[in-house]
Amino acid sequence: MKDIDPHAITLPLDAIRRSWERCAASGLRTDEPLPDTRNQRTSLSDRLEANARLVTYAQPIMEHLHQQIARSSSTILLADDSGVILRSVGDQDFLERAARISLKPGHSWSEAVMGTNAIGTALAEQRPVAVIGAEHYLDRNKFLTCIATPIHAPTGGVLGILDVSSSVCMTQVHAQALLQTTAEIIENRLIETVVDAAVVIRFHHQPEALGSPLEGLAVFDEAGGLLACNRRAERLLGIADTQLTRPPFWNIFETRWNTVLDHALQSSVRPTKLRCHRGREFVAHVLVSNLQRVRPASTKEVRPTPRPRAPHTLDDLDLGDKTVNHAVRRARRILGLDIPLLVQGETGTGKEVFAQAFHHSGPRREGPFVAINCAAIPATLIEAELFGYSAGAYTGARGDGARGKLREANGGTLFLDEIGDMPLKLQAVLLRVLETRRVTPLGGGPEEEIDLSLVCASHRSLKTLCENGGFRPDLYFRLSAMSLSLPALRERSDIESMARRILQEESPNRPVRLSASTLDLIRRHPWPGNIRQLKNALRLATAMLGPDEDTLTPEHLPQELLEDPDAPAPLPPSQSLRAAEIRLVEDTVSRHNGNISAAARELGITRTTLYRKLRQMSSL
Known part of the structure; x- marks a missing residue:
């Protein structure tokens, strides 16, 4: 008998019947008029603020999902844990029709308000569901085909609902798979950013599944306590999602916690092996998040509070290497001048340290040093991060607006790390700011003059990116007046x-x-x-x-x-072109900590292509 996927979305008829019974018991009529939602509309900003982390990580992923099903007369919806829609991304023709039945942000689609529907019934059943056509309780909703799945919180329970709604019949299997994968990507991003996470472990019993949607993900605190894990990790490790207390690392794995820390602190991209008490062996990538020290959990050691360390200057970086000495001498010549500094070099060579030393060596040392990593912020949010926004610039914006990094750095230094990952559209806006030295926040407002020193960094060659169409040549020429390369260690x-x-x-x-x-x-x-x-x-x-x-x-x-550094590296199991492509994709996604946009830019492909490759890899 074929195994049944426990996360299959098709809702049995008895569950539809239960939902209809709940609706009837609550007093709903099938011809119920639209509810008065004026009060709900005024509370949308409060709900967006309460669900800020969920919205931040879900929005760009929803946009990517919509790109895959665009022109299908559909919309992607994100609802909170009470069924109120927070965000929608969809085709304009369907959005207008959906608005007529209040299928839009600010409106509740709980069963008590809208009867049997995918969002409300997924909340009631606490599982993925599909509600098709006449299965909807309210007559006005029967033109809809809706599929929804819960988004689980890192600490357990349902955090929200992801939904695809359409006025046409969708290919249900395809839509189910896309929706489930998208929800798990959102859950993984929430897990990776759990407060107090010190070590992130990605694992699977098949090495080729690492970096794909099939991998297990678990985060631990510094002492080895399990803070959160995704649903695939629960299945791989046999951890029940109903457990109130998460077991510590040593109750799950036979491998010693200190051995894992040893591997993590090496910042190695190479996988290691983990063996769990159930006898299964996994291949794992171990990444450090906020790990500060390694000590037994029972140790309570009181150490004197260290005195604040004086910031490094350019002179402090000159320890005797000829190449570094050359870079320091060249950088010193432009201190205080309106000349951007471009620092290039491999990951980990100290580009941000060099930028800070440059700042603390110049006349703006008393001003702020503001850093932003262009690869770590979704493309949809980076413009607001840089330029700020006025109050009410967009739905969910802070009531008092935000100054943005450019204005925060006024009088000091702005450091744009991984500038090569900045979207092309935003590069044009940045070029104008560098030329005019004036910033206008999103949503309008008065222009503000800025006076700052600009330092940019990239581990990739911006010149090569220009040749491949990934970076604007005019911006490159503006930034590369003083270009330095830091040597590998x-x-x-x-x-x-x-x-x-x-x-x-x-x-x-x-x-x-x-x-x-x-x-x-x-x-x-x-x-x-x-x-x-x-x-x-x-x-x-x-x-x-x-x-x-x-x-x-x-x-x-x-x-x-x-280990002997001169020993030959073990040969991969396959030298085929397909195996080489899989390794390249895995390594790139891993290096960017699962940031699909940044990985796709480095690979020179679209996010849609990268997701397709990940799905193909997961099916091998």
Whole structure:
């Protein structure tokens, strides 16, 4: 007998009957007039504020989903946990017809108000549902074909409802699959950003499923407590979603928690293996989120409060490497001048540290240093982040508006990290601001003059992006008047001085030395994660020191550093073109922490194409 998918969306007839019985019991008539929702409309802004995280992560993903079903006379709807619609994205012809039956933001579609319908019945049944045509309780809704699925909160329970509604018959299997995948992507983004998350683990028993919608996702606090996991992780690990208390890491896996931390602090993109107590072995990517120190959960150690460290200047970065010295000398020449600085280099080479040092070395050092990562913010939100907005600029905007990063940086320095990921449309607006030095917030309002120093960074070649059509040449020429490249750590001659200074910063109240054998390992390691990886490795090594020890030896270092760097890397199981493409897609999505927009831009494909590739990979 074929297995039945527990998350299948088709709603049995007895469930439709239960819903109709609930509607009749509540006193609803099938010809019920439209409710007076004027009071509900005034509370929409309050509901958007209460569901700000859900809306922030769902909006761009809803827009992507609509791109896949555009021109199908349909709309994508997001509702809160009481059935009130928060957001809608759809075809204009259907949106106008939907508005006539109040199928739009600010209106409740709970069963008590709108009878049997996908949003309200999904809430009542606490599961995905489809309500087709005459299955709707109210006569005026019978032209609809609706499919809805709950969006689960990271800590359990239903956070909201995602719905596809149409006036035509949809290919139900296709719509169900798209909707389910979209809801899980939203849930994963909410899980990844859980407060106090220190370690993020993505896992599956098949390595090729990592980076795809099939992977399990779990986040843990620093002590190993499970904070949240997605539904696929629950199924892979056998964790019931009804459990009130989440089990700690060591109650799930046989692998030691410290071993996982060791791997995570190396900032390695290579997967590791985890074995759970149920006997199943998984391949996993382990990523650090907010991990500060590694210590047993039972340890209550009181340490003196460290004195604030003085910010680095350009002179502090010059530790003896010739390439860095050249970059420092060139940057020093434009301090205080209206010349943008472009810093390029591999991920982890210290581009933001260089930008901060540039700021603290110049005449604007007393002003603010404002940083924004263009790859980490959805394309639909980055314009508001940069330029700010006036009160009421759009639905859900803060009542008092927002100044935006450009105006916040007035009198100081604005650092645009990963500038190559900025949308082309926004690049044109940024170019105008750089030329006029005036900013107008979204939604209108008076222009404001700004005086700031601009530093941009990218791990990709902007010149190559220009040649491929991914970056505006006029903006590139405006930004690249002073262009610097930071060397990879493996190419630097001052790695020993770098390591000693990191130790001094990590342990200011306890001098720590490096043994000769430890220094040799540090010099020979290739450091794919550059300075960031070195810092995390030394942070772990310092934490591993005993109370009476003051010298780091190889046994304190992460396991990866003890491996022979000259040993040949293991060959992949397949050298086929398909296998190479899968590895490239997985690595790119993983490197961008699941940010599909950023990964698609790096791969040079559309988000729709990338989602299609992920679905194809998940079916292998």
